[in-house]
Amino acid sequence: MSKYVGQRVKRTEDPRLIKGLAHYVDDVRLPDTLHVAFVRSIYAHAKINGIDITEAVKAPGVVAVYTGKDIATKVGPVPCAAALPGLKVPDYRVLAQDKVLFVGHPIAAVVATDRYLARDAVDLIAVDYEELPAVVDVEASAKGGPVIHEQFGNNIAYTLTSGEGDIDEAMNSADHIIKQRMVHQRLAPIAMEGRGVLARYFPGEEELTLWSSTQIPHLMRTQVALMIGLGEHKLRVITPEVGGGFGSKLNVYAEEALLGWISIQLGKPVKWIESRRENMQATIHGRAQIGTVEVGCKNDGTLTGLRYNVFADLGAYHQLLTPAIPTLTGLMLSGAYRIPAIQMNVTGVFTNKMSTDAYRGAGRPEATYVVERAMDIVAAELKMDPVAVRRKNFPAANEFPFHTATGLDYDSGDYEAALARALEISGYATLREDQTKARAEGKIIGIGMSSYVEICALGPSQAMPAGGWESATVRIEPTGKVTVMTGASPHGQGQETSFAQIAADELGVDLHDVTVIHGDTAIVQYGIGTFGSRATAVGGTAVLIAIQKLKEKAAKIAAHVLQGETATLSFEDGRYSLPAGAPASDTGSSDPVVPVAEAPAGALPEPETEGRKSLTIQEIALIAHIAKELPPDTEPGLSVTYFFEPKNFTFPFGTHICVVEIDKETGETKFLRYVAVDDCGKVINPLLVDGQIHGGIVQSIGQALYEEVVYDEQGQLVTGELMDYAIPRASQLPWFELDRTETPTPVNPLGVKGVGEAGTIGATPAIVNAIVDALSPYGVKHLDMPVRPENVWRLING
């Protein structure tokens, strides 16, 4: 019955996007809209002795100016949903109170009739700052020095130890212990569309509508309602087109609550569209860990244990999940390997910077990088091929579910299969021969690999701060058109297509008879959102099961109308049929149902049911709505809502192999090959999966080679624009050679594992491993990211 699932189906959402007719937040236009611009801190750490708004309130077009005092008792703090033992949670007000704690910290909001006038008035506000010493270095900040939140006494937000097995015994039993300090630099997610909010309060109805570029409309609605003291049922959140998220919009931000509150104060629509500079300063960053890994191994390469001591740079405040991100690192420190004992000791540290939080991969890229770099360091120490060390420690395909010393049970896997395929496609043996020849010719060539595992389909509710399920409503309308409503709110992934593929196949209807609705809390039942590579595995499964339940009812109606038995009806290509040879429901016509177009105006077409041996599910929808021929005690209508709760995470995996050449003259890294073999379980749409892999790898390349959020020693943001923060361009990238193995997960009936973050998790260590391999003749054993040409050039020529 797979007409669509598994096919490279073109996206149904694309026409509006390629014609320029889609609506992102700033494209939503309401009459009389006022515009908001922010005064933001120019210091990383300062006391505010006063704010003079006298000139600003008199400026042309200015309607209102709000400062911290105005909202102090009116708008609740920015929420943190992470619960960790002993976690210190500072009070994060939507406008700074008496202190500012990072560059970009909002201090005042100016509301004006025009966005230019709002921006003009920002410059008329004088803030009297008293600068304080900035806390920038995460390791120094953990040890002492100036304290950011005085009430806590120091800058340590929490410490946590995780893992299983006797780590000391594991290290004692090792023949070798390798130890390496690694830096996971701070990154900016850079969705091409920044954040934006449009808020409209209806004073008569006492209802507020918020349009926001978010990944989590329902969670945001709950949180913002609590923050501004509005009944949740009086708040509607609409997520229009979202121009990328990558985790940066998996959050509840100060501006979202503040804009809602301002609209209530003024009784008019208010809009704020984030500038790129604001996006760099005040949208969450990612990664920012500095840690030391120790790995114990036997002479033959067998791993005995892994310890990772890490400082996590949390920034000045907790956003929604800030302190929880390093815990995901701890979960994935077993990588694709059998490691009997694992321990992570994390120290979460406050600094005078923007909060870190979930950026594509969210804690797992750090784990994969630690493990996969360590595997290469082990290989170098033992003078083994990196492939051999990995193979030595893979669990076999028949050992799943596989329990790790991080406390997880990997669902399914065949790590050898993906590795073998990557070796075959890349021609690994030949690559090594070519490398030897090239080195003899004086070229600097490196081969790097990474065999990753990721944790996806987040996840069971027990493991999530606000529920890990996802919801779907599937409704067949009287005319037979299918409406699917998903609580997963996409931002580029293409779920309008992939969920329609699932629905169309399961219902046996045309893909274009299905529409997928998302991102409007007034229409769509509660949902969790799109993040953690969860939308298809959890949300897609909800769609599938909702349809299965809907079909149970449809079958009963079909049996009743056709005068057959539910159990003997067949369902194929969207049609319920009596068994061959059975008499028709009655004598008479076997004409199909009158099409809608021929029905009298204003009347629903009467379904012609006499003499029929079969009925389509779309015809049954009409029968269910007209409700004259229903079995006894059957509810009219044909609609099912289902909330799917997964029993476990899923664990996609794969092997990436790349070949790089270093330019001796410039130190630049150039890709010669990039091979990626990924296993994300069953694939709904290979075209979309390829796109996810491509995009993920390129964000990895960005981390490995180009990207870093830089704060100077005063806490000033040096990389404040895209002029200074380098995301990859088309000309810097290789042609990706993709393939897949397919190991379905038993966790959901679709067999889907998830793919949104695979590239970002799997690729970074492969790239750095290749560069280190290239430079090994120069004695290089490790390099921190981003691997800048300047550093490489110095190593070669130093």
Added chain:
Amino acid sequence: MKQAISINVNGDDHQAEVEPRLLLVHYLRDLLGLTGTHIGCETSICGACTILLDGQAVKSCTMFAVQANGANITTIEGLANNGTLHPMQEGFWEKHGLQCGYCTPGMIIAATQLIDRNPNPSREEIRHGLEGNLCRCTGYQHIVEAVEFAAKKTAATK
């Protein structure tokens, strides 16, 4: 003091009195309601705001509306011909050259100029030709394939 401008956009003449500091992209979006042209960086790095101005791809976020006085502009909304997609739009759809779609209008406009100038570009030439446009979703490979599709289709219909 406001200045009078006259600009032809997608075949229609428009007159307006605008502040000299009004950015061209805001003129298109806010005054004409052509919101298909996006703003991604305000510093001419990302190319989301790319339009055709007298046949040249320019970044409308770093140009004033008054500088476009007398010009003929094509935005993404004006690219399709009587409802028929431009081959470049078709290519992006066929080859999955977009995900979130935010960079797409600028990317498509820049790519049409690319194949106007070089009707049979190599993959390397396509990648070089799109250096002024950033995409954070696709990793560009499907965009390169989209441009190849459009170049072939354009050549076949000439």
